Amino acid sequence: MVKIAPSVLSANFANLQKDIDSIKDYVEYIHYDVMDGHFVPNISFGYSILNDLSQICDNYLDVHLMISDPLKYAQNFIDAGTNLITFHYEAMQNVDDIQYLITYLHEHHVDAGISIKPDTPVDVLLPFLDEIDLVLVMSVEPGFGGQSFMPLALDKIQQLKDLRHDRNYLIEVDGGINEETGKLCIDAGADVLVAGSYIFKADDRKQAIEALR
Ligand code: DX5
Ligand code: ZN
Numbered sequence: 001m002v003k004i005a006p007s008v009l010s011a012n013f014a015n016l017q018k019d020i021d022s023i024k025d026y027v028e029y030i031h032y033d034v035m036d037g038h039f040v041p042n043i044s045f046g047y048s049i050l051n052d053l054s055q056i057c058d059n060y061l062d063v064h065l066m067i068s069d070p071l072k073y074a075q076n077f078i079d080a081g082t083n084l085i086t087f088h089y090e091a092m093q094n095v096d097d098i099q100y101l102i103t104y105l106h107e108h109h110v111d112a113g114i115s116i117k118p119d120t121p122v123d124v125l126l127p128f129l130d131e132i133d134l135v136l137v138m139s140v141e142p143g144f145g146g147q148s149f150m151p152l153a154l155d156k157i158q159q160l161k162d163l164r165h166d167r168n169y170l171i172e173v174d175g176g177i178n179e180e181t182g183k184l185c186i187d188a189g190a191d192v193l194v195a196g197s198y199i200f201k202a203d204d205r206k207q208a209i210e211a212l213r
Contacts, residue, residue: 004028005027006030006195010145010199010201016049022205023206026210029061032062033064035066047073047077050080060083062172065086066091084133087113088114113135115136115142117141121156122159126163134172134192137172139174140174145196151184153185171190173194177194177212
């Protein structure tokens with residue numbers, strides 16, 4: 001069954017515990033969007049809030065780094081208790097740095113994910129598909145919640161599914177996911193759906209989550 005990853009970016013930061021309590025029993029992942037105001041034109045939160053969050057839920061913590069220097073901050077997020085770090089392909093300088101970061105995360109018992117923006121083709125990931133645990137397909141330009149789903153993500157999900165064979169990576173999709181677009185992604189082969197505004201703005205969050213599956 002598809003895994004659901006509510007994006008904390010759409011929660012009320014002044015009531016974070018209440019908002020986490022309202023969803024944590026119904027979902028597998030918690031998606032944590034880190035933005036640095038440089039890689040993307042928005043600033044969200046850093047690793048100290050993640051540390052607090054890790055104390056109040058047992059869900060798999062899915063950190064999505066939308067920052068220019070993932071190598072510099074990876075250890076802080078590891079120390080804060082994450083299970084997965086997904087960094088952006090576009091933020092990395094070269095193949096060696098990407099390889100280094102994947103190995104570093106695995107040595108520290110953290111899963112490694114790579115994300116691609118809407119304009120980045122799936123092919124750039126070919127050298128890393130044997131080793132990574134997850135690919136995050138962006139279905140909006142990263143930076144803000146509440147944007148509309150870009151259908152070009154469906155082709156990428158399909159391609160990644162076709163490329164998987166006996167590899168182990170999961171396919172996650174992020175941006176503009178609701179009941180309708182979520183179904184399209186599941187049909188294309190997505191294993192994990194990230195949803196922010198759709199879940200946190202719903203009157204009945206449990207029902208909204210179940211409607212995504
Ligand atoms: C966008 C973030 C997303 C965002 C999704 O840059 O990576 O995780 O929170 O929000 P919705 O589901 O509202 O598009
Ligand atoms: Zn995200």
